[in-house]
Amino acid sequence: MTEQAERWFHRRGELAEGGWESVVDERTPGWEHTGIRVARLKQGESIALEGTGVERLVVPLSGAFSVSHVEEGSETVTELRGRASVFDGPTDVLYLSAAATGTVTAVSPGETRFLVATSPTDVVRPTRYMPVEEVPVELRGAGASSRQVHNFGRKEALDAARFIVVEVITPAENWSSYPPHKHDENLPGHESELEEIYYFEVAPTKGAPEGVSEEHAFGMFSTYSSPAGQIEIDSQVKTGDVALVPYGYHGPAVAAPGYDMYYLNVMAGPDPERTWLISDDPAHGWVRDTWEGQQLDSRLPFTAE
Secondary structure, eight states: OOHHHHHHEEOTTTTOBTTBSEEESTTSTTOOSOEEEEEEEETTOEEEEOOSSEEEEEEEEEEEEEEEEEETTEEEEEEEEEESOGGGOOOOEEEEOTTEEEEEEEOSSSEEEEEEEEEEOSOOOOOEEEOGGGSOEEEESOGGGOEEEEEEESTTTOOOSSOEEEEEEEOTTOEESOSOEEOEEEETTTEEEOEEEEEEEEEEOTTOOTTOOTTTOOEEEEEEEETTEEEEEEEEEOTTOEEEESSSEEEEEEEOTTEEEEEEEEEEOSOSSOOOOOEEOTTTGGGGGGGTTOOOOTTOSOOOO
């Protein structure tokens, strides 16, 4: 792995800290605006969301959770129904304001996983529980570029202070985060300046033979440089891996044949407006025109059985 990739791409567990499987925040070298925390808990186990001055979005990955949160001296308990797997479609989520602290407790049998998207801010937006029925689901692209996007953390769906949070399901053999694009300049009306985190999960597609496990599942992810900075990631990705994109063109994220890919994105930056505007790589932007007339992948949408 190149020095650039080692700086910006991390295998599951490499960013472990204080009971969390992965931690990215403003203490991470070269990082400022976004963060994630990923935890694996067994039924009855808890982990704290400490400190104020950071907005959080609690996202169940597998299993159900209870979140006890305190704001202005008042304690509230919110139950997150969650889902069996990230490949079962969207989940309910909980947005915690920058004035809140909390504790997350696993309530499902066996091992469960959840992720907390974060962004440092002193701006207090209202804490909000979003049931799964209110999560906007977008089927984007066409043909081999078809993917499913859960827009629970976009400006149109959530009144957050700084971050944008979405998750994407890419069926086996399909490409997403494509054409390669960037958002590392503030060009009003054209492009936003946003650093971005990718958290990956990959699993055997439905109908895979017995003996094929999540450990075998993989995809590929790529980034490359733009005038804003030098970066290069060309890596095989597996469940729990994390890619950081401070600048540069990113994409594609490719699901290998036989394996479905999921990733969650957290984006935020210094721009005064919380919006997601991108610029395609001029060498590849024409590919969008080829989608016209192609059908959406018939495997979409992914839903719970």
